[in-house]
Structures are given as C-alpha cells and as structure tokens.
Amino acid sequence: MAHTDFERMVIEELNSIETGATEPIAYINANHYTQHNLGVADGLAGFGAALSALKDFPEAAKVNTVRVFQDGNYVVAHTDYNFFGPKIGFDIFRFEDGKIVEHWDTIESILPEDKRMNANGKFGF
Numbered sequence: 001m002a003h004t005d006f007e008r009m010v011i012e013e014l015n016s017i018e019t020g021a022t023e024p025i026a027y028i029n030a031n032h033y034t035q036h037n038l039g040v041a042d043g044l045a046g047f048g049a050a051l052s053a054l055k056d057f058p059e060a061a062k063v064n065t066v067r068v069f070q071d072g073n074y075v076v077a078h079t080d081y082n083f084f085g086p087k088i089g090f091d092i093f094r095f096e097d098g099k100i101v102e103h104w105d106t107i108e109s110i111l112p113e114d115k116r117m118n119a120n121g122k123f124g125f
Contacts, residue, residue, distance in 0.1 A: 003068065004070050004075075006070050006073075006075045006093075006095050007068040007069075007070050007075055009024070009027045009075075009095075009100070010065075010068055010075045010077050010091070010093050010100075011065050011068060011077070012024045012027070013027055013028075013093075013100065014063050014065050014077060014079055014091065015063055015065070016051070017051065017054060017061050017063050017081075017083070018060070018061050018062055018063040020051075020055075025044065025047070025048075027099060027100050028044060028047060028099060028100045029096065029097075029099035029100060029101045030043075030044050032096075032101050033046075033047070033100065033101060033102070033103075034101065034102045034103075035047070035102075035103055036102065036103060036104040036105075037103065037104070037105050054083055059082070059083075061081070061082065061083040062080075062081065062082035062083070063079060063080075063081055063082075064079065064080040064081075065077050065078070065079045065080075066078045066079060066080055073094055073095045073096065074092060074093065074094055074095075075092070075093045075095070076090070076091070076092050076093075077089075077090070077091045077092075077093070078090055079091060081107065085109055086109065086110040087107050087108060087109055087110060088107070088108055088110055089105055089106065089107040089108075090105065090106050090107075091103065091104070091105040092104040092105070
C-alpha cells in the first residue's frame with residue numbers, strides 16, 4: 001500500500017529516532033511546533049533535546065511503525081518502540097502548510113507475557 005506524502009513524512013520522522021537522520025527535522029515547522037508530550041519541550045529545540053537524550057541510552061533505540069492513517073491534516077501512527085524498554089506508541093501529528101505543527105502521543109510499556117491479563121496484545125500485537 002502506497003503512503004501519502006504526510007504518512008511518509010511521519011514514518012521518516014519516527015524512524016529518525018532510530019537512525020539519527022537529520023533530514024526529517026525539515027518536516028517540522030521551525031516557527032510553530034507544539035509538543036503535547038509533557039516530557040518534551042515545544043519547538044525544534046525540544047525535539048532535538050529528546051533525540052539527544054536517547055543517544056545516552058546504552059541500547060540503540062528501535063522504531064517499527066506498524067501502521068499509519070491520514071485524515072485530512074492529521075496522521076496517526078501505531079508504533080512499536082524500544083527505548084528505555086519495549087513500548088507501544090500511538091502518535092498523532094497535525095500538518096499545516098505541509099509541515100508538522102503539533103504532536104500528541106501515548107506511549108506505554110509492554111508487559112511481559114506472564115504479567116498480562118489476556119493474550120490479545122496492545123493495539124493488535
């Protein structure tokens with residue numbers, strides 16, 4: 001399935017967590033970027049600081065974007081992460097004039113199988 005331009009940009013932005021690629025930074029509106037993750041500051045400086053913090057992690061960060069959906073100016077991504085332990089993420093990006101201007105996420109640790117109350121998995125895992 002081919003991705004839209006916005007979906008492709010989100011996938012590349014998320015993958016930059018793992019790859020360290022700097023090109024996807026250009027997808028963010030440098031003058032107006034609101035971050036709704038309370039652990040990350042607004043603007044490019046906040047995004048850069050979050051990426052820098054991951055570089056100090058002894059294991060390499062892993063990112064697997066499982067699926068993306070676009071609805072108008074919004075792109076939703078379901079992502080399997082591994083930084084500071086295995087996690088599952090649900091990210092929402094809002095675009096304006098072709099640039100990312102807002103980001104929301106919910107990232108949750110994945111429980112070990114012996115601690116789970118069911119075998120359904122998180123978001124279809």
